[in-house]
Amino acid sequence: MKKLTSLALIVVSITTLSGCVTTPIHTGRLLRDMTDMPRLTRDPSPAYKTVQFSSFDRRSSLPGGPQWFANSDGFGGEPIPGFEAVVREPDEDGVGEYLICDVSGPGAIVRTWTAAMGGTIRVWLDGRRTPLYEGPTADFLFSPYHAIAQSAGNADVPEGLFQQHQASYSPIPFARRCRITWTGKLKEVHFYQIQVRTYERGAPVRTFRPDDLKTYAPLLDETRRTLDAPSKAYRYTSPKAPLKIAAAIDPGAAAQVLALDGPRAIERLTLKLDAADPDLALRQTVLHVYFDGAPWAQVEAPVGDFFGAAPGVNPFDALPFTVEPDGTMTCRYVMPFESSARIVLDNRGDQPVRVTGSALPMDYAWNDRSMHFRARWRVDHGVTGSGAAPQDVPFVVAGGTGRYVGTALMLLNPIDVPTPWGGWWGEGDEKIFVDGDRTPSTFGTGSEDYFDYAWSAPDIFSHAYCGQPRNDGPGNRGFVTNHRWHVLDDLPFRSHFAFYLELFPHDRVPGMSYARIGYYYARPGCHDDHVVVTDEDLRPLQLPEWQPRAAFALQGAAIHAAEDLAQPGPRTSLVEGRLWAGGALFAWRPAGEGDALQLRFSVPQAGTYELHLGLALTPEAGRISLHVDRKAAPIPGAGDVLDLYVPHRTMERQFSTEAVTLTAGEHTLTIVFKGASAEVLQPVIGVDYVAVKARE
Numbered sequence: 001m002k003k004l005t006s007l008a009l010i011v012v013s014i015t016t017l018s019g020c021v022t023t024p025i026h027t028g029r030l031l032r033d034m035t036d037m038p039r040l041t042r043d044p045s046p047a048y049k050t051v052q053f054s055s056f057d058r059r060s061s062l063p064g065g066p067q068w069f070a071n072s073d074g075f076g077g078e079p080i081p082g083f084e085a086v087v088r089e090p091d092e093d094g095v096g097e098y099l100i101c102d103v104s105g106p107g108a109i110v111r112t113w114t115a116a117m118g119g120t121i122r123v124w125l126d127g128r129r130t131p132l133y134e135g136p137t138a139d140f141l142f143s144p145y146h147a148i149a150q151s152a153g154n155a156d157v158p159e160g161l162f163q164q165h166q167a168s169y170s171p172i173p174f175a176r177r178c179r180i181t182w183t184g185k186l187k188e189v190h191f192y193q194i195q196v197r198t199y200e201r202g203a204p205v206r207t208f209r210p211d212d213l214k215t216y217a218p219l220l221d222e223t224r225r226t227l228d229a230p231s232k233a234y235r236y237t238s239p240k241a242p243l244k245i246a247a248a249i250d251p252g253a254a255a256q257v258l259a260l261d262g263p264r265a266i267e268r269l270t271l272k273l274d275a276a277d278p279d280l281a282l283r284q285t286v287l288h289v290y291f292d293g294a295p296w297a298q299v300e301a302p303v304g305d306f307f308g309a310a311p312g313v314n315p316f317d318a319l320p321f322t323v324e325p326d327g328t329m330t331c332r333y334v335m336p337f338e339s340s341a342r343i344v345l346d347n348r349g350d351q352p353v354r355v356t357g358s359a360l361p362m363d364y365a366w367n368d369r370s371m372h373f374r375a376r377w378r379v380d381h382g383v384t385g386s387g388a389a390p391q392d393v394p395f396v397v398a399g400g401t402g403r404y405v406g407t408a409l410m411l412l413n414p415i416d417v418p419t420p421w422g423g424w425w426g427e428g429d430e431k432i433f434v435d436g437d438r439t440p441s442t443f444g445t446g447s448e449d450y451f452d453y454a455w456s457a458p459d460i461f462s463h464a465y466c467g468q469p470r471n472d473g474p475g476n477r478g479f480v481t482n483h484r485w486h487v488l489d490d491l492p493f494r495s496h497f498a499f500y501l502e503l504f505p506h507d508r509v510p511g512m513s514y515a516r517i518g519y520y521y522a523r524p525g526c527h528d529d530h531v532v533v534t535d536e537d538l539r540p541l542q543l544p545e546w547q548p549r550a551a552f553a554l555q556g557a558a559i560h561a562a563e564d565l566a567q568p569g570p571r572t573s574l575v576e577g578r579l580w581a582g583g584a585l586f587a588w589r590p591a592g593e594g595d596a597l598q599l600r601f602s603v604p605q606a607g608t609y610e611l612h613l614g615l616a617l618t619p620e621a622g623r624i625s626l627h628v629d630r631k632a633a634p635i636p637g638a639g640d641v642l643d644l645y646v647p648h649r650t651m652e653r654q655f656s657t658e659a660v661t662l663t664a665g666e667h668t669l670t671i672v673f674k675g676a677s678a679e680v681l682q683p684v685i686g687v688d689y690v691a692v693k694a695r696e
Contacts, residue, residue, distance in 0.1 A: 025199070026206035028216045030108055030171035034162075034488050035226045035319065038237065040405050040521055041265070041336045043369040043492070046203035049434060050110070050491045052442040053101040053180075054193040055082035056429060061439060069390040069502060071427060073445040074115070074191030082190070087181055094187060095119075100180040103196055106205035107174055110489045111195040113167040114141040115445075115454035119184020125174040125207050132172075132208070137182060141192060144170040145213055145220075152210035156217065161224060164463035167193075167452040169488050172208045191445055191454070195489050227464035231322040234332065238267045238362035245271065245357040249285070249347040258343040258359050262292070265336035265364035269343075271357035272328045273303060279312040284349030284538045291337040291372045292524070299335075300533060301377035301517055303345070307331065308408040308483040310515070311541065314469035315648050316462035320406060320485045320519075323469070325648045328357075333405070333519065335373040338366040348538050371402055371521035376530045379410075379515035379537045383503070390428055390504040396497065396518030400526025403492040404432075404499065406519035408483040409451075414511045414544045415477050418614060418654050418689075421506065422552025423475035424456035426482075428502020434493045442491070447501060451482040458653065460646075472579055474614050474654040474688075478543055485519075507551070513541055543578035548689055554612065557693035562586035562614075565599035565669075565690060572597075575686065579652055585616055585686045590673035597685070599669040601692055606664050608695040611657045616686025617646045622676030624685060626657060629667050633657040641674050644685065652688055659695055 023029070025046075033039060058080040059067035072078040083098035090096035100121075114137070121137040132148060133140055139147040142163055149157035162170045172178075184190060199205060213220065226233045247255040260266070275281035282304025289299035304310035307329040308321045315325045322330045335341065347353050364370075376396055395407060415423040426447025431440040444450045448457065452466035458476050461468055465485045472478025491497070499518055522528075550557045563574060563586045571591065574584040588597045603609060611633065613626075621644035626633040634640050635655050642655060669690065676683040 024204040024206050025108070025173055027171065027173060027208055027212040028219055030173060030488070031216060031219050031223050033171070034169065034223050035234065037320070037332050037487070038334045040403065040487070040490060041334050041371055041373070043371060043401060043523065044403070045369065046200050048197040048199045048492060049441070050195060050197050050489055052193055052195045052444070053084070054443060054445050055191050056443040056445055058082060060443070063439065069504065071504070073429070074189060076187045076189050078186065081186055083182070090186065094185045095183060096186065097181055097183045100182055100192065100194060101196065102177070102179045103198060104177055105201060106176065106199040106203045107178060108197045108205070109144070109172040109178065109194060110197055111167060111169050111193070112141040112144060113193040113449060113452065114138055115166060115191040115449065116189045117141065117192055118188055119182055119190070122181050124179045126176045137184070141168065142166070143168055144172060148210055149213050154210065154213055157213050161220065162227070164466050165452045165461055166454045167466070169465060171488060173205050175205045175207045191449065193445065193449065227319065229317065230319045230332070230464055231317045231330070234319065236267055236360060238360050240361050242268070242358035242360045245355065245359060247345065247355045249345060249353045249355060251347055251350050251352065254344055254346040256342055256344050257355060258341070260337070260341045260361060262337045262339045262341065263364055263366040265334050265362045266341065266359050267332070267334050267362040268360035269331045269335070269357070270328060271303060271355060272326070274354040275351050277351060278327060280349060280540055281351065281353045282313070283311055284347070285353050286346040286348060286533055286538070288344040288346060289335065290342040290344070291335070292339050297344070298372050299375040300530070301375050302538065305377055305408065305410055305515060305517060306375055309469045309481060310410050311479055312470070314481060316467045316469040318462060318467055318483070318485055319464040319487055333373055334362070336364045336366060336370055337372065338370070348535055371523050374522055374528070375517055375519050376528060377515065377517045377533065378531055379513065381513045381539070383512040383514050384508065384510040385425060385503045385505040385512050386508040387427065387504055387506055388508065390502050392431065392500040393503050393514060393516070394529065395499040395501060395516050396520060396528060398497045398520065398522065398526055398528035399495065400522055401494055402497065402520050402522030402526055403490045404486060404497060404518065404520040405490050406483070406485045407499070408517040409481065409501070410515040411480040412513035412541055412543070413477055413480055413509065414546070415475070415505070415507060415509050416546045416549045417507060417551050417554070418474035418477060418548045419553045420456045420458050420475045422554070423477050424506045425476055425480065425509070426456065426504070427506060428504030431500045431502070432491065433496070433498040434491060435495050450501070451484050460649065471651070473652040478579060511544060545578055545583055546581060548581050548614065548691070550691070554691055554693060557612065557691040559689055559691045560601060561689055562599060562687035565601055566597060579650070580688050581614065585688055588685045588687065590683060590685065593673055593675045595673045597671045599671070599687070599690060600666055601669065601690060602666045603662050603664060603692060606662065608659050609662050610659055610693050610695055611669060612691040612693065613655050614652055614688035615644055615655055616688065617644050617649070617651045617653055618684070618686065619645070619647055620680060620682065620684045621645045622680055622683040622685065623674035625672045625674055627670040627672065628657070628660045630670070633660055645677050645680060
């Protein structure tokens, strides 16, 4: 984020650009913005710029300079405090006061995020003497409406309302000023991000009041229900019948599956691909959507990547996109056009592909504020990522007028470290330049922070605006997909937009594949850095063979393949696959609840040890408990029983036992089957490896 003195320029730069004044902006209108997809198709009025205040490393002040990739951004003890200013120097206890932001003019807080942050935050609106909120920082950043309601004596607002993983989307408008300070210890963890819309001067904004949470209670509940289950609760505006899409496309052929005259819009696009190898078809069938006679499609991406869940079918439910377990994929980004629209599917693979689906047309009045939808895909294969040599990866660089509305990232991360931290690919920050920015007006604190989670977590999750629908594991190894949809926190631009995400792994990782899409709307005449999609871009990808490396949290561990520790029997087998260490998974089919599998291992000397198990999470798995020498060995956070069942996915995760005291010599790790879900008819427990590490 730029220094405080530049905020006046942000407001001035968009003054009078919208050319008209609309109805007042208030909490209710912003709540409607949270689910209003057609809104994104028009240049906003009144105009605004979305900026971000964060704990990014303040040494990163010169693009391309020596400290451009500096990374002290909230861990504590930064060389320069990660704030706009120091309000009060630290006292003898190390407690100081720091300015997060001081925005003059009309605006609205639209997103907050933290990984962890103690201390006290104070939020003042319009220069009032009494803060809107004063209290624990994390409470506000995770759930602003609940925190404000609690401090105002309103018990009707649920905790976590509009929280999506580590972020919250709880709009707070202000008419004249927003000032936020933090009181706490700089030596402690203090990661934060706060996104703010800064409206053009004179924009009619009604300042948020705690009573808004009562006034708009029905709208709060309606919005919550839509965001919680978009595929079921989202309300389309068009009363028209969907138009059928169906085509059989031979290898090397292309088919026009839809042609429409305008002015109209496509409110919903649904596609499903069937092929002998559906995962490969989703990458090698390219979607082209042309609007108003464009010679080069405004939307151009592999079908699976376009829907934000590639590679393969990885179900999730978000506001702009939904992917069903059967491979049916739906897009709710509205696609307007003035005279014509064409959808073409291009089969670049070696197998026939069958396409079915539909498009929902809607009436649309095209005018001088209307914008075309764009989705720009690109990939880099054979990339070497390194924390010693970070690099800025471009997603979209565009010239013209528009607004940025979404990001999807599809990685192949062939790291051989099986822990989340050691195998982490995303220490890098997002850097977003808008219009006249000399430094980014959005400067992040880590890739997972941008995607609304934290701490390099491999968790599969899905929310209305963000998700991680695929992460093979163990750790963050394998195919990884992240996405974020900018609906409330969209980023309008008047003349220029550039989105970069640093590639910054914790270790050196050769052989990465880095595919990504930037989604945005643009007025006719906008130009960008889109590149031709080649057959080489679409080539089949597979995980390399690997063995887990004893590094980072596993430094010094002895790592054993499970099949080397167990006695083979009629209920065990090896399952081949490059997801598993050495290309094979030790699979055990328990006879029934209470059946046990024994793995024998040795330690060279007496001491305290940790056991780390690479276990398969699959639709065929069940529940287990662990015992070391007949004593229970619980998994922290999971307790005595660990459920390995997951629907629709096959993954590997590393689980670690509590510390165990062992004598020198041989010991027995016993895995006891504790049953399975009713839908699992023939349970299979997969054990990949066991790492034994002495606790220091």
